[in-house]
């Protein structure tokens with residue numbers, strides 16, 4: 001894997017143009033299928049600019065991959081769907097504007113589950129993403145392309161989006177670091193929505209320091225997103241030396257492989273002299289169900305915009321409005337997306353609204369309260385990110401089994417708090433991630449704790 005400091009070191013003796021060309025050679029030969037669209041000409045012209053000393057900023061000359069649900073002006077943005085196969089946005093997302101302002105080199109758009117719905121990137125219209133550690137296994141989802149391109153040395157930094165775990169899952173499966181920021185810290189302007197009240201764009205990278213750097217760039221005020229908190233983020237690594245109070249979330253676990261490694265990690269944390277205790281989250285058992293009701297409800301309403309008229313997939317032969325609308329959607333959306341539109345429409349329908357949606361909102365409040373009370377006694381909470389090692393491609397054929405894999409990640413989105421996945425070693429040759437959670441806008445605590453732990457696991461990675 002390539003860190004920002006390693007890349008910068010190489011830039012001292014080599015031309016950015018040559019390094020970026022080398023990266024594209026690697027990407028073009030790769031079997032991972034991490035990218036949907038490459039921006040080779042644009043990236044190489046930016047690299048030349050860097051070589052001429054014309055590219056300035058915090059990320060100058062650093063190659064970044066962008067998840068394909070984030071709008072990029074003039075660059076195809078598909079959201080992993082046939083519906084948007086030829087869609088070229090006329091504007092940049094807020095985070096992309098920030099990348100450009102800071103001199104980053106955008107390599108291309110990464111593969112993802114269709115409309116970010118999935119845990120394995122198998123629902124992408126553009127084919128599955130393979131795990132850099134085992135090509136027969138998935139890279140996780142939905143930001144599978146962003147995880148795989150980092151794990152496979154095909155980018156230095158990447159952006160993902162996380163509605164219910166989509167940054168943390170591929171980070172865990174590909175052995176990289178990724179953080180879902182507090183809801184409202186990063187503007188969602190230009191993010192193609194799946195479930196607006198849950199999702200955030202966030203940084204993924206090969207080490208904690210790099211994730212923090214990218215978060216500094218993308219976080220902050222943007223009036224075009226009404227849920228934006230207007231708060232900037234500045235990383236202060238000096239806080240990493242403090243004594244952390246660490247809570248283990250009792251209900252969040254995994255299978256034998258994952259739990260075995262997690263217990264070893266807990267021993268390491270105790271060995272650092274931190275105060276370690278257990279916390280219980282009574283609402284945990286309802287969180288997954290509540291998430292799938294809220295997420296699909298919001299999705300069913302969001303996805304109504306794909307009507308084959310305004311943009312996206314269209315048919316040549318017109319018909320009555322209802323027939324045309326249904327046909328476009330029948331052909332343009334994949335199976336998982338249609339399933340979720342149906343689930344969401346059902347949960348929001350007049351007779352069932354109170355029974356499902358309203359109840360789910362109540363659970364959401366309980367989940368937030370559980371986290372708030374646990375975080376009164378502890379600075380950070382820890383648990384395995386995913387309950388399992390990366391799956392074999394095709395292993396999760398049944399949708400319900402796939403949904404269950406999000407059990408440890410979705411409560412964080414319901415509560416709106418930040419959570420990071422840190423690689424903490426391998427089991428059977430496959431990476432395992434530790435989920436580190438903190439209070440609202442306490443990204444610095446989460447990152448500092450991760451930085452402290454990263455040192456302990458640095459020999460492994």
Ligand code: GLN
Nearest residue numbers: 116118162163164165166
């Ligand atoms: N796997 C979860 C889902 O399918 C989360 C997806 C995401 O975070 N975008 O809804």
